[in-house]
Amino acid sequence: xxxxxxxxxxxxxxxxxxxxxxxxxxxxxxxxxxxxxxxxxxxxxxxxxxxxxxxxxxxxxxxxxxxxxxxxxxxxxxxxxxxxxxxxxxxxxxxxxxxxxxxxxxxxxxxxxxxxxxxxxxxxxxxxxxxxxxxxxxxxxxxxxxxxxxxxxxxxxxxxxxxxxxxxxxxxxxxxxxxxxxxxxxxxxxxxxxxxxxxxxxxxxxxxxxxxxxxxxxxxxxxxxxxxxxxxxxxxxxxxxxxxxxxxxxxxxxxxxxxxxxxxxxxxxxxxxxxxxxxxxxxxxxxxxxxxxxxxxxxxxxxxxxxxxxxxxxxxxxxxxxxxxxxxxxxxxxxxxxxxxxxxxxxxxxxxxxxxxxxxxxxxxxxxxxxxxxxxxxxxxxxxxxxxxxxxxxxxxxxxxxxxxxxxxxxxxxxxxxxxxxxxxxxxxxxxxxxxxxxxxxxxxxxxxxxxxxxxxxxxxxxxxxxxxxxxxxxxxxxxxxxxxxxxxxxxxxxxxxxxxxxxxxxxxxxxxxxxxxxxxxxxxxxxxxxxxxxxxxxxxxxxxxxxxxxxxxxxxxxxxxxxxxxxxxxxxxxxxxxxxxxxxxxxxxxxxxx
Numbered sequence: 001x002x003x004x005x006x007x008x009x010x011x012x013x014x015x016x017x018x019x020x021x022x023x024x025x026x027x028x029x030x031x032x033x034x035x036x037x038x039x040x041x042x043x044x045x046x047x048x049x050x051x052x053x054x055x056x057x058x059x060x061x062x063x064x065x066x067x068x069x070x071x072x073x074x075x076x077x078x079x080x081x082x083x084x085x086x087x088x089x090x091x092x093x094x095x096x097x098x099x100x101x102x103x104x105x106x107x108x109x110x111x112x113x114x115x116x117x118x119x120x121x122x123x124x125x126x127x128x129x130x131x132x133x134x135x136x137x138x139x140x141x142x143x144x145x146x147x148x149x150x151x152x153x154x155x156x157x158x159x160x161x162x163x164x165x166x167x168x169x170x171x172x173x174x175x176x177x178x179x180x181x182x183x184x185x186x187x188x189x190x191x192x193x194x195x196x197x198x199x200x201x202x203x204x205x206x207x208x209x210x211x212x213x214x215x216x217x218x219x220x221x222x223x224x225x226x227x228x229x230x231x232x233x234x235x236x237x238x239x240x241x242x243x244x245x246x247x248x249x250x251x252x253x254x255x256x257x258x259x260x261x262x263x264x265x266x267x268x269x270x271x272x273x274x275x276x277x278x279x280x281x282x283x284x285x286x287x288x289x290x291x292x293x294x295x296x297x298x299x300x301x302x303x304x305x306x307x308x309x310x311x312x313x314x315x316x317x318x319x320x321x322x323x324x325x326x327x328x329x330x331x332x333x334x335x336x337x338x339x340x341x342x343x344x345x346x347x348x349x350x351x352x353x354x355x356x357x358x359x360x361x362x363x364x365x366x367x368x369x370x371x372x373x374x375x376x377x378x379x380x381x382x383x384x385x386x387x388x389x390x391x392x393x394x395x396x397x398x399x400x401x402x403x404x405x406x407x408x409x410x411x412x413x414x415x416x417x418x419x420x421x422x423x424x425x426x427x428x429x430x431x432x433x434x435x436x437x438x439x440x441x442x443x444x445x446x447x448x449x450x451x452x453x454x455x456x457x458x459x460x461x462x463x464x465x466x467x468x469x470x471x472x473x474x475x476x477x478x479x480x481x482x483x484x485x486x487x488x489x490x491x492x493x494x495x496x497x498x499x500x501x502x503x504x505x506x507x508x509x510x511x512x513x514x515x516x517x518x519x520x521x522x523x524x525x526x527x528x529x530x531x532x533x534x535x536x537x538x539x540x541x542x543x544x545x546x547x548x549x550x551x552x553x554x555x556x557x558x559x560x561x562x563x564x565x566x567x568x569x570x571x572x573x574x575x576x577x578x579x580x581x582x583x584x585x586x587x588x589x590x591x592x593x594x595x
Contacts (some may be wrong), residue, residue: 023101023143023144023145023146024104025101025102025103025104025143025144026043026102026103026104026105026106026108026109027042027043027044027050027051027052027053027101027102028042028043028052028102028109028110028137029041029042029043029049029052029053029054029110030110030112030135032133032135032161032163032173033133033163033467033468034132034133034163034164034165034170034465034467034468035132035163035164035165035166035169035170035171035465035467036062036063036064036170036171036323037060037061037062037064037163037170037171037172037173037321037323038058038060038061038062038064038407039059039060039061039161039163039173039321040054040056040059040060040071041110041135041137041159041161042054042110042137043102043108043109043110043137043138043139044091044092044098044100044101044102044139045075045076045091045092045100045139045157045159046073046074046075046091046092046098047059047060047071047073047074047075047092048071048072048073048074048092050092050098051098055512056512057202057512057513058202058512059071059072060074060240060321062171062237062238062240062323063237063238063323064407064408064467065405065407065408065409066201066237067201067202067513067514068199068200068201068202068236068237068238069198069199069200069201069202069208069209070197070198070199070225070238070240070321070323071195071196071197071198071240072196072197072198072209073092073093073094073194073195073196074092074193074194074195074196075090075091075092075093075100075193075194076090076091076157076177076191076192076193076194076319077089077090077091077093077191077192077193077194077277077281077301077303078090078141078153078155078157078179078189078190078191079189079190079191079192079274079277079278079281079282079305080153080186080187080188080189080190080309081186081187081188082153082154082184082185082186082187083184085151085274086274086275086278087151087152087153087274087278088274088277088278088281089141089150089152089153089155090194090277091139092194093194093270094196094269094270094299095269095270095271095272095277096149096150096272097147097148097149097150098147099141099144099147099150099152100139100140100141100143100157101139101140101143101144102137102138102139102140102143103140103143105122107121107122108122108138109137110135110136110137111127111134111135111136111137112133112134112135113127113128113129113134113135113136114129114132114133114134115129115130115131115132115134115349116128116129116349117129121136123138123158124136124158130160130162130345131162131163131164131174131345132163132164132165132166132349132350132465132468133162133163133164133165133465133468134160134161134162135160135161135163136158136159136160137158137159138156138157138158138159139156139157139159140154140155140156140157140182141153141154141155142154142182142183151274153181153184153186154181154182154183154184155179155180155181155182155186156178156179156180156182157177157178157179157180158177158178158180159175159176159177159178160175160176160177161173161174161175161176162174162175162176162345165350165463165464165465165466165467165468166350166462166463166464166465167460168333168336168460169336169337169340169347171322171323171324171333171336172320172321172322172323172333172334172336172337173320173321174318174319174320174337174340174341174345175318175319175320175321176316176317176318176319177191177316177317177318177319178314178315178316179191179309179314179315179316179317180312180313180314180315181309181310181311181312181313182311182312183311184311185308185309185310185311186308186309187306187308188282188305188306188307188308189305189306189307189308189309189315190258190278190281190282190303190304190305190306191303191304191305191315191317192258192281192301192302192303193223193242193244193301193302193303193319194270194299194300194301195223195225195240195242195298195299195300195301196264196297196298196299197212197214197225197240197298197299197300198212198298199212199225199226199227199236199238199239199240199298200212200227200231200232200233200234200236201233201234201236203232203233203515207231207232207233208231208232208233209297210231210265210296210297211227211228211230211231211232211233211295211296211297212225212226212227212228212295212297212298213225213226213228213289213290213291213292213294213295213296213297213298214226214261214289214290214298214299214300215289215290216259216286216287216289216300216302218286220243220334221243221244221245221246221252221257221302221304222241222242222243222244222302222334223241223242223259223300223301223302224239224240224241224242224327224330225239225240225298225300226239226292226295226298226327227239228292228295237325237326238323238324238325238326238329238330239323239324239326239327239330240321240322240323241321241322241323241330241334242302242319242320242321242322243320243322243334243337243338244302244304244317244319245317245318245320245338245341246304246317247316247317252304255304255305256282256284256304256305256306257284257286257302257303257304258280258281258282258283258284258285258286258301258302258303258304259285259286259287259300259301259302259303260280260283260285260287260300260301260303261287261290261298261299261300262299262300263290263294263296263297263299264296264297264299265296265297267296269299270299270301280301281301281303281305282303282305282306318341320337320341322334322337346385347385347457347459348383348385348386348393348451348454348457348459348462349383349385349451349462350448350449350450350451350462350463350464350465351378351379351381351393351394351449351450351451351462351464352376352378352381352449352464353378353447353448353449353464353465353468353469354369354371354378354397354447354448354449354464354469355369355371355372355375355376356368356369356447356469356471357369358445358471358473360473360474360475360476360553361475362439362475362476362477363435363436363437363438363439363475364433364434364435364436364437364475365433365434365437365443365445365473365475366431366432366433367399367431367432367433367434367445367447368430368431369397369430369431369447370430370431378394378397378449378464379392379394379428379449380392380394381393381394383451386454386456386457387454387456387457387459388454388455388456388457390452390454393451393452393454394418394449394451394452395417395418395422395423395450395451395452395461396415396416396417396418396423396428396449396450397415397416397417397428397429397430397447397448397449397450398412398414398415398416398447398448398450398463399412399413399414399415399432399445399446399447400412400413400445400446400447400448400466400470401413401434401443401444401445402443402444402445402470403443403444403503403504403505404444404504404505405444405508405511406444406467406470406472406511407467407470407511408444408466410446410466413432413434414429414432416428416429422452422453432447437475438475438504439475439476439477440474440475440476440524440526440554440555440556441474441475441504441506442472442473442474442504442508443472443473443474443475443504444470444471444472444473445470445471445473446466446467446469446470446471447469448463448464448465448466448469449463449464450462450463450464451463474554476554476555476556477555478553478555479527479528479529479530479551479552479553479554479555480527480528480529480555481529482529482580482582482583482585483528483529483532483578483579483580483585483586483587484585484587485527486525486526486527486528486578486587486589487525487526487527487589488523488524488525488526488576488589488591489523489524489526490506490523491523491591491592492591492592492593492594493521493523493561493591493592493593493594494594495571495593495594495595496594496595498516499521499522500516500520506522507520507521507522508520518568519560519562520560521560521561521562521568522558522559522560522561523558523559523561523591524556524557524558524559525547525549525556525557525559525576525578526555526556527555527556528549528555528556528557528578529555529580529582530550530551530552530582531549531550531580531581531582532549532550532578532579532580532581533546533547533548533549533578533579533581534546534547534548534549534557534559534576534577534578535547535576535577535579536559536574536575536576537574537575537576537577538572538574538575539572539573539574539575543564544563544564544569544574545559545562545563545564546564547559550581561593569593570593570595571593571594571595572592572593573590573591573592574590574591574592574593575588575589575590576588576589576590576591577589
């Protein structure tokens, strides 16, 4: 008789150099970004860049905008006895190559599903979203066949990950795994979650990752990567915890459990051979915690087993990554996560985000969010998981603004709520106008909807994700009919001025970092016609750069003071020409750069 085992496990992340043996496959990545955790997910099962094209520097940021990393590398290992062989397949790990991959089918990517939405995934018909942001993917250990020293178990893995955008459930990510035996009967199956925890502020180099240590909480089946106080990265805000939940129909203490940490830095690492790695996973021993005075890096596995899987059987478990302010804050958030898992994720939800429409004008913007035909109306949403049986739990709207970026920090501009016995009773509004802005400068706005508190569950009001609602908005005038008033700002450009410290910033670092760099310099050509060509010359007449502008709504173009050969320009007087491509009119001007 076919058996399905249900396990729940909490997840943590890792980082290691990739060994990839190319073969046709569709690699993809996605970010959980609705809550206070910004987490990378790949369809290789690795929680870091692995062999994907992810361009960022940080894989697991908490809290948002802190530039604090927590994962160097992370993912599951599956070990079992198959016939006479003892085999282990890993999503990621120091010694072996990557061994799990999706197929080459274009749909074998990462599916993003919102709460309550229904999506027909080829391997999961009529999938219904569970959290505010579900990411669903599938990978197998036999899709790529030319991996050196790899004998597959022939298992498929379907991975779900869940994120929430409202307090108190926005400080963790929960992963659910279905491991399916497809070809061979597997005996004494063990699952390990491997984490190379790099905890600390992500500056240049890797010194921030070299003062961490690992601890384990037996009663929680929780491994934690902790940053030692001080060091090059100072003291991290949050550790990273990995909590493993056993199958609902199995007492976690009836399983065998292993916790093993590795010192790294050449002093110790996971075994490279399958048989030795399987022995490390399946010892059933709990190592003593790593001494904080020996904090030279946090690398560990939390493993459980063993279960027999016949062909077609599914081993289902969940894994979660939990964060918080210090150990105490992490433990408080762990309680919420355990409660959420115990509720089968049936918890009150926020209203859907309002349907935001934007108008830009001279030095002002208008936000409107009244529901139009075809829009989803937050004011009429239903929530079947409330315990107070409130038919329409919508309570109001909030309007936020940031001058720094799409991830905040945010300033609350306005709150409008239903006139009842809750909140401010200001009455609902569906428009907000912000005046006195600077033209051609990026501002960020978000309009959220929030619910009434569930008084029966004692569960707080839930608010739609501010991060998913955020919009970049640039006020300004329409492009002029032709050239004649084109100018450069600032003029002169002064290298001794920290333009990135302005509020709002004139120069902004890339969103993946908070350190200003040379390529972030910025001058702006303003009052440009719709379609024009800008050429910059030295006083000697040498062409420095050519910029092309074609925008019916935006009358400006930025330049980062880098030449066409990729070199930063020096101090001096520069000439420019702007040719209107619609009528051939040309304007000549000059600007000064002082570095």
